Amino acid sequence: MxxxxxxxxxxxxxxxxxxxxxxxxxxxxxxxxxxxxxxxxxxxxxxxxxxxxxxxxxxxxxxxxxETGRTTAHLSWALDDYYVEIEKVHGRDGARVAAESHRSAVDRIEAICRDEQIECDFERVDGCWFAAKLEDTTLLDAEAAAARRAGAVAERVVGVPGVPFETPAALRFPNQGQFHPxxxxxxxxxxxxxxxxxxxxxxxxxxxxxxxxxxxxxxxxxxxxxxxxxxxxxxxxxxxxxxxxxKQAAYRTYAIAVRIPRGSVPRGLYWDTENPYHYVRLANATGGEALLIVGGEDHKTGQGDDLEVRFGRLLEWTRRHFPMAGDIAFRWSGQVLEPNDYMAFIGRxxxxxxxxxxxxxxxxxxxxxxxxxxxxxxxxxxxxxxxxxxxDPARQTLRSAPDFVKENVNVAAQYRDWVTPGEVSSPDDIKAGTGAIMRDGAKKYAVYRDDGGAVHIRSAVCPHLYCIVGWNSVEKTWDCPCHGSRFDAYGRVVNGPAISDLAEPNGGGS
Ligand SMILES: Cc1cc2nc3c(=O)[nH]c(=O)nc-3n(C[C@H](O)[C@H](O)[C@H](O)COP(=O)(O)OP(=O)(O)OC[C@H]3O[C@@H](n4cnc5c(N)ncnc54)[C@H](O)[C@@H]3O)c2cc1C
Ligand code: FES
CATH class of the missing domain: 3.50.50.60 (FAD/NAD(P)-binding domain)
Incomplete structure (x- = not known):
C-alpha cells in the first residue's frame, strides 16, 4: 500500500x-x-x-x-501549452481535435455528474489568462487568434473583472468548469x-x-x-x-489553499503568462469563507528540494495579487508529466x-x-x-516542443550522481523525520530516520533505469530525477515507471 x-x-x-x-x-x-x-x-x-x-x-x-487526489481541478480547454504552439506541431486539424476533445471531456464530466447524480460541486466558470506584464499582451493576441482557428472561443478583455489586481490585458475563455476531484x-x-x-x-x-x-x-x-x-x-x-x-518528462508542481472572505473574488479559473505560470481557482469552505487555491513553482522531479522557498514564493505571489488572502490552510505538491509534443499519449x-x-x-x-x-x-x-x-502513443510528430531535446540531455546528466559524494557520511547526521543520501564505497544508500529515531536504509538506485534518487522533504519521499519514479520514506514505490521498491541494502544493484 x-x-x-x-x-x-x-x-x-x-x-x-x-x-x-x-x-x-x-x-x-x-x-x-x-x-x-x-x-x-x-x-x-x-x-x-x-x-x-x-x-x-x-x-x-x-x-x-x-495525482487525481492532488489536482487543483481546473476543467478547461484553454490548454496551457497554447494553441499557437499546438498548431505549429500538430497542424490546424490537430489543434481543432485538441479543442474539441477537451471541450467534450468537460461536457462528459458534466453529463456523468447529472446521470449518476454525483454531488461534487461541479460548476461552469469562465477561465481568464492574464498578462503578467505589458509585453505579454502580444502573446494573448496570438493565442486568441489560434484558439479561434481551433474552434475555441477566446475573447480579449480589459483586465479581469472583479479581481483585486491590475493586469494590462486578459483572454476570457467562457464556460470552463471546476469540481471537487x-x-x-x-x-x-x-x-x-x-x-x-x-x-x-x-x-x-x-x-x-x-x-x-x-x-x-x-x-x-x-x-x-x-x-x-x-x-x-x-x-x-x-x-x-x-x-x-x-517522450515525456516528470515535473513537480506546488499548491496552497488560503482562506479568503466568501464573495471577495469572483468564482473562475485564473492563470498568468509567467513561466512556470501560476494557476488559481476558488473552492468552497465552511462559514463565511472560501478557499483560494493557487498553484505553480514547477520544477523537474528530483531536481529542487527547496520547498519552503517555493511555498514562500507562492504565498508572496498570492498576497501580491489577492491582498485579502489569509494564512495557508493546506499545502501540497504533486506530479505532472509533460509530453514532448504537448498532447497526452492515449491509446494502444x-x-x-x-x-x-x-x-x-x-x-x-x-x-x-x-x-x-x-x-x-x-x-x-x-x-x-x-x-x-x-x-496515438506511437505517433511521430514532425517537430517536438522546442525545449524537449534538453529534457533527454537533462536525464543523461543525472547519471553523474553515481560519482558524486553522499550528502551525509553517517546516519547520525540525519535529523528525525528526514532522509539523506549516504555513500559507502561505490554504493549509495537512501537513509531515512523516522520520527521515533529509527533508521531505515535502502539502495538509492532507482529500479527503473538506475538513476540515484533524492529526498523530497515536502512529501517525505525518494524521487528519481530521471523519469519521475517516486518511493515512500521506506522505499516502497509510489509513482512509476518503477514497478518495484528500492532494493534492500544488501540486495545488490547499488
Ligand atoms: C498540484 C497539481 C495540480 C493539478 N491541477 C490540474 C488542473 O487544474 N487541471 C487538470 O486537468 N489537471 C491538473 N493536474 C493534473 C491531474 O491531476 C493529473 O494529470 C491526473 O489526476 C492524472 O490522472 P490519472 O488517472 O492519469 O493518474 P492518477 O490519478 O495518478 O492515477 C493513477 C493510479 O494508478 C495507481 N498505480 C500506479 N502504479 C500502480 C501499480 N503498479 N499497481 C497498481 N496501481 C498502480 C496509483 O495508485 C494511482 O491511483 C494537476 C496535478 C497536480 C499534481
Ligand atoms: S531511472 Fe527512470 S525513473 Fe528512475
Whole structure:
C-alpha cells in the first residue's frame, strides 16, 4: 500500500466520502483489466462497464490516491501549452481535435455528474489568462487568434473583472468548469460498480505478461488477472521500460489553499503568462469563507528540494495579487508529466494490439483522463474515433516542443550522481523525520530516520533505469530525477515507471 502523505492535501480532500474496496484475493478473469483508479482508469472502467464489458480495476492505493487526489481541478480547454504552439506541431486539424476533445471531456464530466447524480460541486466558470506584464499582451493576441482557428472561443478583455489586481490585458475563455476531484471520484467509483465493474484497492501490480491473445497482470500478493485487454492508467506507464519515458518528462508542481472572505473574488479559473505560470481557482469552505487555491513553482522531479522557498514564493505571489488572502490552510505538491509534443499519449501501447495506456497529462489530466475514458473504450469496442491519431502513443510528430531535446540531455546528466559524494557520511547526521543520501564505497544508500529515531536504509538506485534518487522533504519521499519514479520514506514505490521498491541494502544493484 502506498503512502504519499507528507503534505496536508488529504485534510482538504478528506471532505469526500471515498468508498474503500478490499484487495484482490483470488485469480480472476475479465474482458478488460484496468490498472489505476485515478480519473483515467475509473472513467475508462465506467464507460466500458456501461457498454457491457466485464471490467476489473486494480489500484495499489485508495481510489483517487494518485495525482487525481492532488489536482487543483481546473476543467478547461484553454490548454496551457497554447494553441499557437499546438498548431505549429500538430497542424490546424490537430489543434481543432485538441479543442474539441477537451471541450467534450468537460461536457462528459458534466453529463456523468447529472446521470449518476454525483454531488461534487461541479460548476461552469469562465477561465481568464492574464498578462503578467505589458509585453505579454502580444502573446494573448496570438493565442486568441489560434484558439479561434481551433474552434475555441477566446475573447480579449480589459483586465479581469472583479479581481483585486491590475493586469494590462486578459483572454476570457467562457464556460470552463471546476469540481471537487475526490467527490467526483467517489461518485464515479460507485457508478462503475453499479454498472458491474469489480474494483480492488491495495493491490499492487508487480508483473505484466503480454501473452499474444490474453495478457496477464500479477499482483504482489501473487494473484493473476487474465483479460482480453489491459489498460495501464497508472499516470506513468509501468508496463513500458523505455519508449514512452523518452517522450515525456516528470515535473513537480506546488499548491496552497488560503482562506479568503466568501464573495471577495469572483468564482473562475485564473492563470498568468509567467513561466512556470501560476494557476488559481476558488473552492468552497465552511462559514463565511472560501478557499483560494493557487498553484505553480514547477520544477523537474528530483531536481529542487527547496520547498519552503517555493511555498514562500507562492504565498508572496498570492498576497501580491489577492491582498485579502489569509494564512495557508493546506499545502501540497504533486506530479505532472509533460509530453514532448504537448498532447497526452492515449491509446494502444506502441507495438501492442491489446494493451492500452493513458499518460502525458501535461497539467490537463482531468480532461486528458476523461478523454482516455472516452477514446480507449472506443478503441476496445471497435468504434472509429477521429481523436485516435492525435493521441496515438506511437505517433511521430514532425517537430517536438522546442525545449524537449534538453529534457533527454537533462536525464543523461543525472547519471553523474553515481560519482558524486553522499550528502551525509553517517546516519547520525540525519535529523528525525528526514532522509539523506549516504555513500559507502561505490554504493549509495537512501537513509531515512523516522520520527521515533529509527533508521531505515535502502539502495538509492532507482529500479527503473538506475538513476540515484533524492529526498523530497515536502512529501517525505525518494524521487528519481530521471523519469519521475517516486518511493515512500521506506522505499516502497509510489509513482512509476518503477514497478518495484528500492532494493534492500544488501540486495545488490547499488
Ligand atoms: C498540484 C497539481 C495540480 C493539478 N491541477 C490540474 C488542473 O487544474 N487541471 C487538470 O486537468 N489537471 C491538473 N493536474 C493534473 C491531474 O491531476 C493529473 O494529470 C491526473 O489526476 C492524472 O490522472 P490519472 O488517472 O492519469 O493518474 P492518477 O490519478 O495518478 O492515477 C493513477 C493510479 O494508478 C495507481 N498505480 C500506479 N502504479 C500502480 C501499480 N503498479 N499497481 C497498481 N496501481 C498502480 C496509483 O495508485 C494511482 O491511483 C494537476 C496535478 C497536480 C499534481
Ligand atoms: S525513473 Fe527512470 S531511472 Fe528512475
Amino acid at each position: 502506498k503512502s504519499d502523505s507528507g503534505s496536508t492535501v488529504s485534510a482538504w480532500m478528506a471532505t469526500a466520502d471515498v468508498p474503500n474496496f478490499p484487495p484482490l484475493a483470488e485469480d480472476a478473469e475479465c474482458d478488460v483489466c484496468i490498472v489505476g483508479a485515478g480519473i483515467a482508469g475509473l472513467t475508462t472502467a465506467y464507460t466500458l462497464a456501461r457498454a457491457g464489458k466485464r471490467v476489473i480495476v486494480l489500484d495499489d492505493g485508495p481510489i483517487g490516491g494518485g 475526490l467527490k467526483y471520484m467517489a461518485g464515479l467509483a460507485r457508478a462503475a460498480v453499479r454498472q458491474g465493474a469489480r474494483v480492488y484497492c491495495g493491490s499492487h501490480v508487480a508483473e505484466f505478461e503480454k501473452k499474444p491473445r490474453r495478457p496477464q497482470v500479477k499482483t504482489s500478493d501473487k494473484y493473476t488477472v487474465t483479460a482480453d485487454a489491459v489498460v495501464f492508467a497508472t499516470n506513468s506507464p509501468v508496463n513500458d521500460w523505455v519508449t514512452m519515458h523518452t 501501447n506502441p507495438g501492442d494490439e491489446n494493451v492500452y495506456i493513458a499518460t502525458g497529462d501535461s497539467g490537463h489530466g482531468m480532461t486528458h483522463g476523461t478523454i482516455a475514458g472516452m477514446l480507449i473504450p472506443d478503441l476496445i469496442l471497435g468504434v472509429e474515433s477521429r481523436w485516435e491519431k492525435l493521441y
